Amino acid sequence: MVYTKTGDAGTTSLVGGIRVSKDDQRLEAYGTIDELNSHIGLLISTTDFDREELLWIQNTLFCIGSYLATDQSQTQLHQKSIVTDAMVVRLEHDIDRIDATLPRLNNFVLPGGGVSSSQCNVCRTVCRRAERRIVSLFSTLHASASGEADPQDTILLKFINRLSDYLFVLGRKMNNIDNIEENFWQNTCHI
Numbered sequence: 001m002v003y004t005k006t007g008d009a010g011t012t013s014l015v016g017g018i019r020v021s022k023d024d025q026r027l028e029a030y031g032t033i034d035e036l037n038s039h040i041g042l043l044i045s046t047t048d049f050d051r052e053e054l055l056w057i058q059n060t061l062f063c064i065g066s067y068l069a070t071d072q073s074q075t076q077l078h079q080k081s082i083v084t085d086a087m088v089v090r091l092e093h094d095i096d097r098i099d100a101t102l103p104r105l106n107n108f109v110l111p112g113g114g115v116s117s118s119q120c121n122v123c124r125t126v127c128r129r130a131e132r133r134i135v136s137l138f139s140t141l142h143a144s145a146s147g148e149a150d151p152q153d154t155i156l157l158k159f160i161n162r163l164s165d166y167l168f169v170l171g172r173k174m175n176n177i178d179n180i181e182e183n184f185w186q187n188t189c190h191i
Contacts, residue, residue: 018074029137030068032130037061039123046116049177050170053094057163060087064156068134083156091162098169102176107184113175120171127164134160 037058044054066081111121138153175182 018071025133025137025140026068026071029130029133030065032126032133033061033065033068036123036126036130037065039119039126043116043119043123046119047174047177049116049173050094050098056090057166060159064159067152067156068137077152082152083159085155088155088158088162091159091166095162095166095169098166098173102169102172105172109172110183110185111171112183113171113180114178116174116178117171117180120167120174124164124167124171127160127167131157131160131164 040054040058040061044051044058060083063081064083066078067083070077070081111125112118134157138150138157142150142153172182
């Protein structure tokens with residue numbers, strides 16, 4: 001059965017069974033990661049480029065969701081939910097690999113172009129929002145605890161930050177593959 005009715009009153013369970021309100025900061029953080037994962041799924045449906053890497057990212061985002069859904073003061077964290085420095089390095093290599101094939105960037109690029117590039121930019125902006133939600137959650141958790149950041153939290157944030165960079169260069173690459181010229185900001189904000 002898909003429906004459990006346990007969330008009908010506006011609460012849900014974290015990993016370990018602890019019930020919290022559906023407007024809890026923790027849910028906002030991992031819900032935004034879930035939204036990002038869904039947008040990446042849509043991106044995958046638009047291109048074959050870097051498909052395996054995008055699937056790896058989706059799996060990693062699922063692990064990040066599990067990490068964020070675990071109140072470590074109440075429940076032991078699953079080892080598979082931990083983001084490692086090696087995962088950050090992997091993303092950095094992907095960014096460098098793709099960026100090396102692109103024209104040098106001298107101006108701000110406007111989001112858009114082809115469907116795949118546009119979807120990369122939607123993913124990038126959702127990723128940035130996820131980063132903000134995670135920072136808010138970690139700030140609250142650290143303020144109520146010892147005040148020191150957990151090293152695992154720092155690595156997770158690094159991964160999310162690199163992921164938005166990856167999605168930016170991937171968006172540029174998609175336009176490059178589709179032979180669509182990039183649109184640059186014309187700095188026309190003045191009158």
